[in-house]
Amino acid sequence: MDDLDLTLLPAAVSPLVAGEVAGTPRRCRVLGAFPTCLYLDLGAHERVLAVLASDAVALPIGVRLAMPSSEIRWGVEPGAHVVVGEGRVRLPRADVVAARLLRPARVRPAPRGSAGDGWLPEPGVLGDLAHDLTAAALAGRSTDKGVRGLVGVGRGLTPSGDDALCGVLLTLAAVDAPPARRALSAVRTAVRSVLPWTTSLSAALLVAAGAGYAVPDVARLVTRLVSGPGSTNRSAGATPGLSRAGAPSSLLVDPREASDLSDLVDRVLAIGHTSGRDLLSGVSGALRAVDALDSVPRPEPRPAPRPESQEGLHRG
Structure with a gap:
């Protein structure tokens, strides 16, 4: 990356953040910058985009690159701003391009089984x-x-x-x-x-x-x-x-x-x-x-008492 003026880095984007990545370009503040990932503020307090190298923890709110962190230099520090939108995250010397959707991991509901x-x-x-x-x-x-x-x-x-x-x-x-x-x-x-x-x-x-x-x-x-x-x-x-x-x-x-x-x-x-x-x-x-x-033991439903015959009351 250091030898190129601009690099296009294809990535897979989670549907949890795909709307913002595909939307109108906006300036996003860098919340955190680490060798394996960037965290970007998408506006609302609980809206964060994680830009992930292939060896980063695979958070479900990210765009994930195929490249390991050893081959990537983000070029930004916390507090800086980058542009997100139109399918890209624009870093100083590279554009991360959302090339496909990924399927983030999700728990699979099941009946409670034996204690694990x-x-x-x-x-x-x-x-x-x-x-x-x-x-x-x-x-x-x-x-x-x-x-x-x-x-x-x-x-x-x-x-x-x-x-x-x-x-x-x-x-x-x-x-x-x-x-x-x-x-x-x-x-x-x-x-x-x-x-x-x-x-x-x-x-x-x-x-x-x-x-x-x-x-x-x-x-x-x-x-x-x-x-x-x-x-x-x-x-x-x-x-x-x-x-x-x-x-x-x-x-x-x-x-x-x-x-x-x-x-x-x-x-x-x-x-x-x-x-x-x-x-x-x-x-x-x-x-x-x-x-x-x-x-917790639950009381067994008690059978309703058998009503006494009311036959005579209904005769004319």
């Missing part, structure tokens, strides 16, 4: 907060306090509380059951009202998580944890609901799948400094709340 959260690390305080929020949402109680206790809590471009909240949103999006769908709607509404409390990048990722979108390893792991290790996404005979189906996960997972799942957890834990771990704390807490709701 034993694969996750100790969730700690974040897991407890995520559990309490999810339990309130599933019970139809207010989620405002729980959401406000997490949004924007922590440091960095994606604070720890936001990462855990993404875990809650993704878990509820992955559970194919009416109570989970209602809970997801409630949490999503509460989150939207306080998005200005956190960073623009984190707000954008929270909105994406509320729609089930995440980086590929996260989406894959949450889907597998919800449906249960050793089961398919929609196993034969499964009935949509919150109940676990089948034996304990240790009896369902063959060694190869166990190794694959362990590797998947490790890859998620490696995301960011603590982002992957914090997100999994949210997933763990949310799964505990889902399973606790299912374990």
Whole structure:
């Protein structure tokens, strides 16, 4: 790139940001510049475009290049402005061109299967907060306090509380059951009202998580944890609901799948400094709340008493 006056860099664009990339050109402020990616402000607080090298974490809000970061020099610093629009991101010495659409990773809703959260690390305080929020949402109680206790809590471009909240949103999006769908709607509404409390990048990722979108390893792991290790996404005979189906996960997972799942957890834990771990704390807490709701005994409906015959009253 350094030897050329202008380079055209083809990229794949996520439909979550394709409208702004294809739209009228606008000057966008650089929120963050790193070797593997740029973060650009698209105007609204929760609208962020990630320009991603091929070795960057595959955020669902980006345009993704086929080139690794070792071959790219962005040429901009935070606070600078670049032009986005007409299918391009115009950098000082290169245009990133949206050549095709990509399909961002998304959780696949499934009935709650056998418990798989034993694969996750100790969730700690974040897991407890995520559990309490999810339990309130599933019970139809207010989620405002729980959401406000997490949004924007922590440091960095994606604070720890936001990462855990993404875990809650993704878990509820992955559970194919009416109570989970209602809970997801409630949490999503509460989150939207306080998005200005956190960073623009984190707000954008929270909105994406509320729609089930995440980086590929996260989406894959949450889907597998919800449906249960050793089961398919929609196993034969499964009935949509919150109940676990089948034996304990240790009896369902063959060694190869166990190794694959362990590797998947490790890859998620490696995301960011603590982002992957914090997100999994949210997933763990949310799964505990889902399973606790299912374990609460519900009273059996009592049969209505047989009415006494009223035959004589209706005779003329």
